[in-house]
Amino acid sequence: MASTIKNICKGVIIMVAVVFCSCTKYEYIDGGLANGVHDCSMWDYFHTNGYDWDSTKVMIEHAGMKSFFDDTGEYKQITFFGITNHVICRYLLEKGYTRVSDIDVADCKKLLEALIVPKRLMTEEIPEGRRLVIKDNITEEGGAVYESVRGELFLWKLQDPYQGMEHAGAFHLYIAIRNNEKAKPEVVASSNIQTNNGVVQSLNYDFNVSNFLINR
Numbered sequence: 001m002a003s004t005i006k007n008i009c010k011g012v013i014i015m016v017a018v019v020f021c022s023c024t025k026y027e028y029i030d031g032g033l034a035n036g037v038h039d040c041s042m043w044d045y046f047h048t049n050g051y052d053w054d055s056t057k058v059m060i061e062h063a064g065m066k067s068f069f070d071d072t073g074e075y076k077q078i079t080f081f082g083i084t085n086h087v088i089c090r091y092l093l094e095k096g097y098t099r100v101s102d103i104d105v106a107d108c109k110k111l112l113e114a115l116i117v118p119k120r121l122m123t124e125e126i127p128e129g130r131r132l133v134i135k136d137n138i139t140e141e142g143g144a145v146y147e148s149v150r151g152e153l154f155l156w157k158l159q160d161p162y163q164g165m166e167h168a169g170a171f172h173l174y175i176a177i178r179n180n181e182k183a184k185p186e187v188v189a190s191s192n193i194q195t196n197n198g199v200v201q202s203l204n205y206d207f208n209v210s211n212f213l214i215n216r
Helices: 002-021 042-047 050-062 085-095 105-114
Strands: 078-082 129-134 137-142 144-147 152-159 171-177 186-195 198-203
Touching: 042 050, 042 186, 042 198, 050 085, 050 105, 129 152, 137 152, 171 198
Parallel strands: 078 198
Antiparallel strands: 129 137, 144 152, 152 171, 171 186, 186 198
């Protein structure tokens, strides 16, 4: 059974590599934006797309945090910077785990809490900005700071040039742990997936779980 899971995860990683090679120049990966409004809870939305969210559901239940997503918990509206199956499979391989339940419960909880902002956030609300790290000194300009369930996040947008014209191309939404020079920025791949109790901002397939657990 363990070898089967490892083989499945390896297959997913190979497939993700192919996806990256075939992306457009805007590096956009469609994780659900084509159908961005769902008349259900966030938990029920996850059930509509097992390809991206099956392992995420297992992690949520393993951490004892289902109430955050099924509209029965303390927060009636949340924004979840969602980690997908591909991210979780890669983390399992890196750590030598065979299943999500092998991950320490406390780490699952820390990670998920760090990725939940207890309010509804649409990409249009996030200002443009930038984050520079030079010799361990962080400069955060523009953007916005939000309190997650565990700690502060810095969010910002950057716009690509288009046909040689500045500020004319696609926007990219970025997220980083606030004032932590060791935690690299992460990019949102599919934005504004709306449910009745919040918004999913689906993170890129190369999201690094270990980096985001730093000092959590």
